[in-house]
Amino acid sequence: MFAGFYDEIHEEFREVVREFVTREVSPHSKTWDSEHMIERSLWSAAAENGLLGLAVDEEHGGMGLGDYRFRMIIDEELARANALSVALALHLHDDWVLPALLKFATAQQKQTWLPRFMDGSFVSSVAFTEPGAGSDLRSVRTKAVKDDDGGWTLNGQKTFIGNGISGDGALVLARTDGSEPRERGAETSFSLFLVEKADNPGYQPGRQLEKMGLTASDTAELFFSDVHVPAGNLIGEPGRGLxxxxxxxxxxxxxxxxxxxxxxxxxxxxxxxxxxxxxxxxxxxxxxxxxxxxxxxxxxxxxxxxxxxxxxxxxxxxxxxxxxxxxxxxxxxxxxxxxxxxxxxxxxxxxxxxxxxxxxxxxxxxxxxxxxxxxxxxxxxxxxxxxxx
Structure with a gap:
């Protein structure tokens, strides 16, 4: 960026990022491109260097770096290393899923999930888009039906999901009012869930989609077949997902x-x-x-x-x-x-x-x-x- 945009503290942070990229990214990026998968060890290394969950507050073990200039420096250093796939994977985790937790999760949910977002043990995906619903989210077909125990049963299909194979879970947008896409349901038809893959056999990544670029970042379809989602995995209030x-x-x-x-x-x-x-x-x-x-x-x-x-x-x-x-x-x-x-x-x-x-x-x-x-x-x-x- 131009002179004067960054302060001294940002340039000090840049040195940390540049050293991390030199050591943990550059030697492996060609292999990741050819294998179409970023090694899981990258997330642990990023966590050790304090590069995940920058905006998480000190109360939950973070640094509270809400200044987006710090996030930009990560982009610039990864671009300098021609590692754009890594930049995309990190953006999905930190700029799409994490903000939903910081804005709308309960205190208990934050206490449970935020440390995992920062230590690299939970890599996340954004599961909004579907074969028939890209930018038009009101066409989402995936449904979540409330169970007798207060939880939810999730069924549906998502596509174009970054970190879809390598990730541990996804932020899922689903219909929760029983409506159908043809009804063009109101905004209150949808809810958000953080759905975890572990111990959930109905949560199945599909085939890895072959992209024309950003090949190290895995992109896949996701299938949900009678996936049980605990009540505590609903983000915010039901009906406010959109x-x-x-x-x-x-x-x-x-x-x-x-x-x-x-x-x-x-x-x-x-x-x-x-x-x-x-x-x-x-x-x-x-x-x-x-x-x-x-x-x-x-x-x-x-x-x-x-x-x-x-x-x-x-x-x-x-x-x-x-x-x-x-x-x-x-x-x-x-x-x-x-x-x-x-x-x-x-x-x-x-x-x-x-x-x-x-x-x-x-x-x-x-x-x-x-x-x-x-x-x-x-x-x-x-x-x-x-x-x-």
């Missing part, structure tokens, strides 16, 4: 925006180095006017993105980032990342298409950013609705 899902969207979308800014900056840095070393027609590629002009445009676009994302982070830190503002930041940053990385790949020429070069992996990875957490089209609907009332 409301809660919307409440965590600003942080989730901010996480996508900060990732996009980090990747854009790193790929541009790599591209500037490459065009200075690569020669064509007796001179470095950087000497061609077209290259210089394109680099200038990319730098201006990057700085605009960084300033925009920084403003969103400041709003988040102040507790005022709403869904519309987060949607704007994600829309701008993700679309800029997509176009900027594409331009950088072009400047690499034929080598940009070879997977030995990080720009090729970044090109495949950033294509998800305009989809994950709400497609660009859905974000435009959110923004335009705010404009027109």
């Amino acid at each position: 409301e809660y899902a919307k409440a965590i969207l600003p942080q989730g979308r901010l996480g996508v925006a900060t990732s996009a800014a980090a990747v854009t900056a790193e790929v541009l840095r790599q591209t500037v180095d490459y065009v200075g070393q690569r020669e064509a027609f007796g001179q470095s590629i950087r000497e061609f006017q077209h290259t210089r002009f394109q680099l200038a445009e990319l730098q201006v676009g990057l700085e605009a993105t960084q300033r925009y994302v920084a403003a969103a982070v400041e709003s988040f830190n102040a507790g005022s980032l709403d869904l519309v503002a987060a949607s704007k930041a994600k829309l701008w940053a993700s679309e800029q990342a997509k176009s900027s990385v594409d331009a950088c790949l072009q400047l690499h020429g034929g080598y940009g298409y070879i997977l030995d070069y990080p720009v090729a992996h970044a090109y495949l990875a950033v294509r998800l950013l305009t989809i994950f957490g709400g497609t660009s089209e859905i974000l435009k609907e959110t923004i335009s609705a705010d404009l027109t009332g």
Whole structure:
């Protein structure tokens, strides 16, 4: 990011993150990509370095680092190591599931789960989307029916679930009023549950989905067949699940925006180095006017993105980032990342298409950013609705 955005304490934290990435991530990332799975030991190592559950308060054993700049530093250092799959896995855990617990869980639930979120013993997934319900969560079919003992029986299918195979449980959005999707139930039709895989034979990850990028991050289908969910695993009040899902969207979308800014900056840095070393027609590629002009445009676009994302982070830190503002930041940053990385790949020429070069992996990875957490089209609907009332 730009000068003055981070304070000295953030740069001290960066040294911890950089050392962790150098030791625990960089030596293994190619293996994880080829095996389509991040080793579980990464989560334990991240926990030992204090990189999980940054926002958990001291009362529950955390550091209470609600300043999102600390989270951004993790993104930047993982982008620097070309480990975008790891960044995604951590975001799912810390920016989607954890906020639901911090905002809506009871004191007893926090005491039970928050330590496990921080020590790496419970890796979480977000199980909202289904084969027929992506951004349109009112089309969710998964149902939870209340049992005589106060618990719930869960049945349904989810898809596109990051950490779906490697994870220990999922934050599940389910219908709890007996309605059907065709009825387009009201917001009170849904509830949120933290469902644990252990000792639950009806909780079955399906096949691992082969993605075009971010291959080290496992993504799968999840199947729930008569899964017993204890009453204590209901998050918040029944019937308010859709409301809660919307409440965590600003942080989730901010996480996508900060990732996009980090990747854009790193790929541009790599591209500037490459065009200075690569020669064509007796001179470095950087000497061609077209290259210089394109680099200038990319730098201006990057700085605009960084300033925009920084403003969103400041709003988040102040507790005022709403869904519309987060949607704007994600829309701008993700679309800029997509176009900027594409331009950088072009400047690499034929080598940009070879997977030995990080720009090729970044090109495949950033294509998800305009989809994950709400497609660009859905974000435009959110923004335009705010404009027109």
